[in-house]
Amino acid sequence: MQTHEISSRFLNHFTRNGHTLVPSASLIFEDPNLLFVNAGMVQFKPYFLGQAPPPYDRATSVQKCVRTGDIDEVGKTTRHNTFFQMAGNFSFGDYFKAGAIEFAWSLITNGVTDGGYGFDPDRLWATVYDDDDEAFELWRKIAGLPEERIQRRDGKDNYWDMGVPGPGGPCSEIYYDRGPEHGRDGGPVADEDRYLEIWNLVFMQDERGELSPKAGHKPIGSLPTKNIDTGMGIERVATLLQGVDNVYETDLVRPVIGKAEEMSGRRYGSGSHVDDVRFRVIADHARSGMMLIADGVTPGNEARGYVLRRLLRRIVRSVRLLGVTEPVLGEFAAVVRDTMSPSYPELASDFPRIESIMRKEEETFLSTLASGSRIFDLAADQLKSEGHAQLPGDKAFQLHDTYGFPIDLTLEMAAEKGLTVDETGFRELMAEQRARAKADAAARKTGHGDQTVYRDLLAQGATEFLGYETLSAEATVRGLVREGARVRRAAEGEIVEVILDRTPLYAESGGQESDAGTITGPGVELEVLDVQKVARKLWVHRVRVRSGEIVEGLNVEALVDPEWRIGARQGHSGTHVVHAALREVLGPTALQSGSYNKPGYLRLDFAWSGALSSDTRSEIEEVSNLAVRKDLPVKVVYTDMGGAQELGAVALFGETYDETVRVVEIGGPWSRELCGGTHVEHSSQIGPITLIGESSVGSGSRRLEAYVGMDAMRYLAKERALVQNLATLLKVPGDEVPARVEALVDRLRGAEKELEKLRAGQLLSSAGTLADKAEDVDGTALVALQVPDGVGGNDLRSLAVEVRNRLGSRSGVVALFSTDGDKVAFVVATTATARDNGIAAGKLVPSFVSAIEGRGGGKPDMAQGGGANPGGVAEAVTALRKALTSA
Structure with missing residues (x-):
């Protein structure tokens, strides 16, 4: 049975049994505890926690999941995967243990012609939580499993939670006996290679705190209702039904x-x-x-x-x-x-x-590998020249962490050069890095207890959003929240969260900032500072009490600042226009990956591999403003996700959509996106669009920024004033300013080059004097000194070579140091006679480099490097002199 059919049979089985089919959520989900969706129940967490009323009693899905905790183990065993598909059925206060067991058993044991998977019941085992006698008896009664094929296990194996505060509960797992060729007898407790887990039925009834019941700790409370959350591994079932050894061999x-x-x-x-x-x-x-x-x-x-x-x-x-x-x-x-x-x-x-x-x-x-190889070669050559045979762990870690150079390639290349690698030191540094990362992640994690304050408010129903139709609305104060706790009233000067039964104020989402506005009532005025959604259903207004006292149950009027809303509509509609223009100019692969807009300003991130030329930016800006000039109609269509896809609407990455979606069209198919934001009615209302920047925000991602409306006009006015001021200063017409500035820059560069030549000539002219002052150190002429501050690397090398040439056929060493602030650079050069006598520049460096807290190296004729201690130059010269004495 092919994997796609395994998925479809699962969904068909549960939809036939009254479950609502819910599409897979994006792997990127709005959850502070998760990097990626890692379980089928993630998108249903608000329903399990009682943060939002579920829109259905039963649901089913095949959720795409990514778990990254064991990346290093992938491939070493056949049990670790990063991507997998989790099929699940969910009950929200409807059926519980008996229903979950009945649904699972019938699907896996029913014949293929009856829509099931056709597993042999005699090869199936079940496990239950230690003291779950109810589940034990249900397996005997419903499935007819003998007692010896039902095993009890502790919380480590048969209690489920997400590893962070949230929902959880005891679970019951279904295993398939693959046969004695795969391991020993004794059921799952004896061998989980032979007995392969295919389905986990979680009896979701608890809310766990910081400490997990998996480790024997008590839950902090019970969930509002008893629920079911199951997960069947699609890939594992495919392994069994396709008769292969592991998931890597499936279709x-x-x-x-x-x-x-x-x-x-x-x-x-x-x-x-x-x-x-x-x-x-x-x-x-x-x-x-x-x-x-x-x-x-x-x-x-x-x-x-x-x-x-x-x-x-x-x-x-x-x-x-x-x-x-x-x-x-x-x-x-x-x-x-x-x-x-x-x-x-x-x-x-x-x-x-x-x-x-x-x-x-x-x-x-591949470019990184090439540069990393060069860095490795330099390090290896230096080690061998110093007589060492092992690459230090910190160097291997630097190659891995800074340059992305894999450790196994480092090991392979070291072996080719006859070197070993301090793997212990490398692993210790990697462990320290992982510990820091885990600590940072743990510090960022937050549980769900802070949202329990909204449960009662959510139970009263969703906030009715009226902002698409009106800028003002009469409403009732449902509740007040201050510092995570319900309060009955708030006085002048206090900052408090206000939950209304209806509101015209837009809550921040989809990249659009929340509306500014006021809430007024008898004797009270509130300034709206921010508006956010809780569980995507409850509008929470963060306000400052300007005057009077706000109390729960008060009838008020919520008002949107009209100027703010005009600018917000321009910014959001402008974002759609720029996105459409971007795709028209660059092609359909230039898709928006993130955005932010507020009155007068927009920012749009998009997938693209290189910087845009000035001509391309100008073309995007022109296409955008042509769309504005055409006065394109803006239309809103409500449909389901399937209807939106048929329309060709663009769904934005990482966004979560409801069953009914809102499609915003600007000029029909020219710009058609799923969007919940506020928009203008015709494109001309956006006003001018002026791009102000284009930059990188990571590999394969670029960012455009623009002003719209009056902000665009103000920006252009400033640019015009700047050009006028330059024209006056340069005494040329405005259109000649670029050419005149370019000519001035060319003249300045020419003057700098002439000054550089004069300075270099002056510096090189001192070479003869320096050579004449060479001191004799055991028959070797040594020129070692600190040159004037600010001499750069190229000039330092040129001077060292010139001084070496002036030493002629003598055995000579030139060591020049230059400081610049808290940094020091050096160059060491040797004459041919010195090298014949066994004196190599690269081998002299280790003798003095510690004095300047630096590093460096090179070949016998020349070496160079740098350090962080300019005050150590005199000590470095002394150390070099001592090295020549013992050479």
């Missing part, structure tokens, strides 16, 4: 390995465990990388971007170790697209953008 993963075999000429499963690990890394990470990019992640040096970069670079590294040196990521991407797009069509429709990002990252990494 959606094995083709990637096949492509790697084709490119490398090596074979998976041919007996080399090391090669098999590399094949598995390639297959796993290619899928994960594709799915992350499809959901809007771009390679970078922090958080999600860093994880993606690491995954892609591990592919390149593994392929290189298989003997392939040409670019490969595009080839693997095409295979993943062909195998996965039946379930995830965006992999095909968005393939040009995804492939472009992967190729660019590969080019960057």
